[in-house]
Amino acid sequence: xTAMTSSTRAARRPGRRGGSHWxxxxxxxxxxxxxxxxxxxQIIMSxxxxxxxxxxxxxxxPGELQWQNFAQVFERLPFLSQLGTxxxxxxxxxxxxxxxxxxxxxxxxxxxxxxRAILLGIVLSILLVPSQVYxxxxxxxxxxxxxxxxxxxxxxxxxxxLPPELEEAARMDGANPxxxxxxxxxxxxxxxxxxxxxxxxxxxxxxxxxxxxxxTRAEDMPLAAGxxxxxxxxxxxxxxxxxxSLMAMAPVLIMFIVLQRRVMDGLASSGxx
Amino acid sequence: MTIHTExxxxxxxxxxxxxxxxxxxxxxELPDAPRAGRPPRRTDGFWPWLFVLPLLVGVATFYxxxxxxxxxxxxxxxxxxxxxxxxxxxxxxxxxSDPQLYQSLLNTVIYTVIVLLGIPIAVxxxxxxxxxxxxxxxxxxxxxxxxxxxxxxAIALVWRIMFNGDYGIVNWxxxxxxxxxxxxxSTPGFALLAVSLVGLWSSLGFSMIILGAGLxxxxxxxxxxxxxxxxxxxxxxxxxxxxxLSPSIFFVVIVTTISSFQLFDLLYAILGSTNPVxxxxxxxxxxxxxxxxxxxxxxxxxxxxxxxxxxIGIVTLVQFRVQKRWVQA
Numbered sequence: 001x002t003a004m005t006s007s008t009r010a011a012r013r014p015g016r017r018g019g020s021h022w023x024x025x026x027x028x029x030x031x032x033x034x035x036x037x038x039x040x041x042q043i044i045m046s047x048x049x050x051x052x053x054x055x056x057x058x059x060x061x062p063g064e065l066q067w068q069n070f071a072q073v074f075e076r077l078p079f080l081s082q083l084g085t086x087x088x089x090x091x092x093x094x095x096x097x098x099x100x101x102x103x104x105x106x107x108x109x110x111x112x113x114x115x116r117a118i119l120l121g122i123v124l125s126i127l128l129v130p131s132q133v134y135x136x137x138x139x140x141x142x143x144x145x146x147x148x149x150x151x152x153x154x155x156x157x158x159x160x161x162l163p164p165e166l167e168e169a170a171r172m173d174g175a176n177p178x179x180x181x182x183x184x185x186x187x188x189x190x191x192x193x194x195x196x197x198x199x200x201x202x203x204x205x206x207x208x209x210x211x212x213x214x215x216t217r218a219e220d221m222p223l224a225a226g227x228x229x230x231x232x233x234x235x236x237x238x239x240x241x242x243x244x245s246l247m248a249m250a251p252v253l254i255m256f257i258v259l260q261r262r263v264m265d266g267l268a269s270s271g272x273x
Numbered sequence: 274m275t276i277h278t279e280x281x282x283x284x285x286x287x288x289x290x291x292x293x294x295x296x297x298x299x300x301x302e303l304p305d306a307p308r309a310g311r312p313p314r315r316t317d318g319f320w321p322w323l324f325v326l327p328l329l330v331g332v333a334t335f336y337x338x339x340x341x342x343x344x345x346x347x348x349x350x351x352x353x354x355x356x357x358x359x360x361x362x363x364x365x366x367x368x369x370s371d372p373q374l375y376q377s378l379l380n381t382v383i384y385t386v387i388v389l390l391g392i393p394i395a396v397x398x399x400x401x402x403x404x405x406x407x408x409x410x411x412x413x414x415x416x417x418x419x420x421x422x423x424x425x426x427a428i429a430l431v432w433r434i435m436f437n438g439d440y441g442i443v444n445w446x447x448x449x450x451x452x453x454x455x456x457x458x459s460t461p462g463f464a465l466l467a468v469s470l471v472g473l474w475s476s477l478g479f480s481m482i483i484l485g486a487g488l489x490x491x492x493x494x495x496x497x498x499x500x501x502x503x504x505x506x507x508x509x510x511x512x513x514x515x516x517x518l519s520p521s522i523f524f525v526v527i528v529t530t531i532s533s534f535q536l537f538d539l540l541y542a543i544l545g546s547t548n549p550v551x552x553x554x555x556x557x558x559x560x561x562x563x564x565x566x567x568x569x570x571x572x573x574x575x576x577x578x579x580x581x582x583x584x585i586g587i588v589t590l591v592q593f594r595v596q597k598r599w600v601q602a
Contacts, residue, residue, distance in 0.1 A: 021404060021406075021407055021408070024401045024404055024407060025408075025409070027398070027401060028398065028401060028402065028413045029413075031398060031413075031417065032412075032413050032416035032417060033416075034474075035416050035417050035419060035420055035474065035477070035478065036416050036419060038420075038428060038431045038432060038435065038474075039419065039423070039428075039431075041431060041435065041442065042428075042431040045431070045434065053434065053440070054439075054440045055440060056439065056440050056445075057445070058440075058442050058445050100327050100328045100331065101328065103323075103324040103325070103327065103328070104324060104325045104327075104328035104329075106324060107320075107321045107324035107325045108325065111317045111320065111321040111324065112316045112317050112321070113316050113317060113321035113322065113325075114316060116321070119325065119329065122332075122337070123328070123329070123332055126332065126336045126337075126340075128586070128589075129336075129340060129582060130534075130535065130578070130581050130582055130585055131535075132558060132561050132577070132578040132581055132582075133339075133340055133343050133578045133579065133581075133582050134335070134336050134339035134340050134343065135339075135578070136339070136342070136343050136346060136565055136571055136574060136575055136578060137338075137339040137342045137343060137346070138335070138339060143331075143335055144335040144336070146331060146335075147328055147331030147332050147335060147336070149332065149336070152328060176320075177317060177320040177321075177324075178320070178323070181324075202422060205424065206423075206424040206425060206426070206538075208425065208426050208537065208538040208541065208542070209537050209538070209558070209562065212541075212562075212566075213562070213565075213566050223424070223426075223427070224424055224425075224426040224427070224538075225426070227424075227426045227427050227430060227542070228426040228429070228538070228541055228542040229546075230430070231429070231430060231433065231541070231542050231543075231544075231545040231546070232545035232546060232547045232548065238434055241430055242430070242431065242434075245424075245426075245427035245428070245430045245431065246427075248424055248426075248427045249423050249424045249427045249428065252422055252423070252424065253419070253422065253423065256415075256418070256419070256422045257415065260411070260414075260415050260418075261411075263418075263422065264414065264418055264482050265482075265486075267421075267479065267482070268479070268482040268483045268486055
């Protein structure tokens with residue numbers, strides 16, 4: 001484990017002899033193109049006609065761009081109300097998780113109370129249970145996503161790693177535990193809070209099984225469930241479907257491209273999907 | 274693919290999160306000095322409860338209680354008009370004699386194995402990305418990571434068209450090499466293969482990022498020493514990179530296995546829930562979904578959920594056993 005802990009050292013592999021990286025660029029370029037191709041293809045199809053999408057020789061450039069496919073999304077599908085559901089569910093879950101998990105995480109990390117170890121154990125044991133087990137008896141889409149064992153674990157670790165001196169100083173000055181938490185500790189935990197926010201947004205926006213189970217009317221579904229149920233629908237043209245799926249993914253993809261390092265480091269350090 | 278089901282990095286996670294440490298980094302604090310002047314307090318009174326109660330109530334209501342309920346449901350059968358009656362182990366007996374269980378388990382294992390094959394590729398690509406002074410490295414990282422953040426239900430619709438037997442671009446591409454591509458979506462074996470390849474595609478970037486962070490922590494002196502000893506690139510890779518990277522590799526294997534066992538989104542959205550190949554290609558979670566929410570057989574679905582629970586527990590246990598042997602301490 002020794003090699004893993006020294007993250008601050010600027011350890012890099014020594015440069016390759018010759019300094020020419022052309023073949024590395026070839027490998028990564030081809031690989032990167034394969035990774036990105038479905039997104040490019042999706043954009044192209046969203047601007048094509050249905051006939052072009054279904055032609056045996058692929059249409060790499062549609063010629064005349066069919067922008068009305070995007071307008072059609074709003075006419076043919078309950079896209080707006082599904083978008084509304086997605087936004088609402090995601091915002092509520094993210095705020096609730098930040099509030100509840102930072103509070104509980106702080107108490108589990110820094111406060112002393114009876115039964116702390118056993119309560120923490122109970123909360124964390126949920127991480128071992130696959131979601132199917134508690135999915136059957138749910139009827140409501142938002143509520144279960146407000147409470148997160150993972151978030152509590154994440155925030156507890158964050159607070160455990162903060163220096164205790166500041167807290168002591170605040171207590172000496174007569175701050176009550178909430179004031180200490182709010183003014184001193186919470187601002188210091190900001191990097192972990194952003195990790196929690198990013199993971200909650202991603203999970204909440206993309207999740208499929210849960211919303212599929214609890215929502216019965218298409219209008220009430222979030223986008224993921226709305227799109228998935230269209231998979232076998234033959235009445236919607238492919239380009240319209242592509243335009244809809246592109247718009248559904250866009251908010252999260254934009255968030256990722258803007259915050260790239262933070263999203264990648266955050267997800268990698270939390271290790272979840 | 275829920276957050277709530279994931280194991281946490283308590284085990285083999287590369288320790289990268291402790292950036293906020295500063296002067297009082299963990300481990301450096303003085304053991305008793307600050308506390309010496311105060312009388313020892315046993316508890317913090319009512320304050321901690323204000324902090325933890327909201328979460329505890331929620332966890333009890335939406336997790337603990339449903340888990341207990343599901344366990345109970347798995348021993349009941351459900352009438353047409355709802356209402357559960359105790360039926361002992363009948364659900365489990367029926368489940369264990371249902372060929373669909375074994376088919377779903379087999380499909381899930383096949384999917385998991387194919388997705389895991391991406392990890393050696395990810396090790397290779399991550400070590401290329403880690404080359405000193407490589408230009409556009411961040412750009413490549415973003416490209417490889419894109420599939421991981423894309424909504425599975427949305428990008429699956431794109432793959433569904435790309436895998437179309439008549440006009441899909443995959444078969445057009447294969448055709449350029451003289452290969453007559455199959456009807457991916459409507460042939461059972463190929464349908465599962467298609468879903469697995471998309472799964473590999475979507476998790477590759479995630480593995481690369483974790484492995485890349487692990488690679489950065491390998492001290493360069495080791496490579497210098499190996500080079501002085503005349504070790505070849507390949508030898509360096511085998512004797513320095515792989516052993517020192519083993520905690521990260523192990524972590525990626527665990528996370529990938531557990532999330533692959535949860536296969537549902539891609540399967541549902543690529544193949545479509547009414548696709549005739551579904552019985553032959555469904556995963557364990559899809560089996561659970563179709564029992565509980567298409568056939569509305571809650572007791573039976575609860576039994577499936579408990580079986581998934583046990584299987585994931587076994588897989589995790591086995592992996593931790595293997596870790597003890599394989600991962601360098």
